[in-house]
Amino acid sequence: MSTTLLRTIQLNQFSLLGTALIRRRSNNVSVRCCGSQTATTHEAKQTSPSRVAPKNHKSNKLDEILRDYEAVIGIETHVQLSTLTKAFCSCSNNYGSVPNTSICPVCMGLPGALPVLNSKVVEFGVRLGLALNCELSLKSKFDRKQYFYPDLPKGYQISQFDIPIASGGYVDLDIPLEFGGGHRRFGITRVHMEEDAGKSLHSDTGDYSQVDLNRAGVPLLEIVSEPDMRSGVEAAEYACEMQRIARYLGVSNGNMQEGSLRCDVNISIRPIGQAEFGTKVEIKNLNAFSAMSRAIDFEISRQALLYDQGKADQIVTETRLWDEGAQKTVTMRKKEGLADYRYFPEPDLPEVILTQEYVDSIRASLPELPEAKRRRYEAMGLGMQDVLFLANDVSVAEYFDAVIGKGAEVKLAANWIMGDIAAYLKNEKLSINDMKLTTQELAELIAAIKDGTISGKIGKEILFELLAKGGTVKGMIKEKDLVQITDPAEIEKMVIKVVSENQKQLEQYRSGKTKLQGYFAGQVMKMSKGKANPGLLNKILLEKLNAKD
């Protein structure tokens, strides 16, 4: 049950996190890839303290293992594209429709039907390839990957085998601070276009399954990484960055829960210093980034144990499933021999030809990508914690850029967005785009506080009003008469009044209880309805308290 608290939570795009990864640095607030730092993680730790101790113990064990063995990890990511139609027919590409309603002879594989490629799929493929710094194949083709399965109507999947649309790229990312921070660069072997299969629902009872072919033919981009990752943390962050990039580009909504982002992990370990790779194991059924990390950690331990016991030959090339309930990997029924997909070029589809002009025009239209944003925010002087938070969600980054574009000071804007605004959005389960506080008003609010028109405290009150109801800063200041009192004479009048009405406290102050200054300050604030400038107030107050006789 408490695992649920610690699992990554995703709400809209501006989501929250508490994850099992907390176990590594149990005292820090986690800023995980898909979320913002909040009180929840603290709460989670308070309500289940017994969780922390055993997990710490576990992470020490993993560190020990990693002193003797090196984990070699590669990831295959399938990104379901957010096109309006499927890859090879004009059926709607909708998540959640009534089963078997978005179908036609092409995606059902009925005799005589022919595939026609969706131009958007090529565009998205080029966009993603460029974003991953790949070489594009100006000429590529489709191939048939043949196997029999109930959710594969044609008996083959149209994919790209030996000439993918993009290859030989890399991605730069930053490891979150609570896992040590640091830059990493991971290689991308290839990106290719293919179609999805239908969805199978297996009944618990009975010897039958149910197939929904709405998803058959939906376009996918498969991203294959180089085996450059060395830990669960690196792997999870790589997957996060794939999601981030997909969302930044607008090619997919990248929801692991919906299945529009799927990651399979290939992992082997080898004794440190050994040049050859160990036996590779594939892990499937990973539904969250935290599950990826935990599955990898488990698998490292499992394989290391076998090595230690001299049973390394018991590690076989196989596919294992991650069992979320039991928190371990389990063997799928072992296949006899390797699958033979009998690839050959898809005869029903022509070459995919890209012109240099087409590629250049897409490159020119790419938005600023997460890596570039992070480097730019860093150059602006923001700390890594802020940088990672602001650049994580493209909508948040855009909002932030707009606010500072209107002249607001960088650090102040960052603080407001990461603090009160983030908390508000989390409570109301809103995305930053749905918020009533406009970028213009936030910029004005920051300016008003900076130039002293209103105090910081009043600013916060205005913020809450604006968040809830919209409106303008200027309007609110006027309406509620919130302008800060900065006239020393006015403040002095109030101070004198308060002091004269509180003789007893004055004597106590004079006889040594200097803490009572706070009491007087509070009284003046109350009298001024919170508008007295705190700095001036305290200065004048101190004079009066110490001078009078």
Added chain:
Amino acid sequence: MATRALLAVISASPNRRFISSSSIRIQSSLSSFSRLNFQRHSRKIHRTAGSYSSDKESSVLPPPDVSRLAETARISLTPGEIEECETKIRRVIDWFGQLQQVDVNSVEPAIRADMDGGNLRDDSPETFENRDSIRASIPSFEEAYLKVPKILNKE
């Protein structure tokens, strides 16, 4: 049927030179990490096809394993049919063997045989009118789903 079997042979036969020899490794679902090599490899193969042409003996290709082919294509054959197929398929393979004798050293590898690419479609949804008859023609369609035997593993 023979055409399907033929296509299956060509893609599966280990000595095929049109498809890179590393493709057999690739065909496994857990193929090697450095898949980039296959791409460069396949280009090389096209060019060296000519170098094999001089030696006729080395272009003898192994006979087709028709039982395995039938298994992968999910086609059931009687022993008599297997024998019959083997001869016919063998003949077709030999025709391809003859193609290997062509000198292609100075020819740029072609990906496809057609003239231009293209034939792309706009991303605008269209509902297929007659979905009812598609569903009606499915023998085991129940409660909005296709009812199928429970199979947990692919292949």
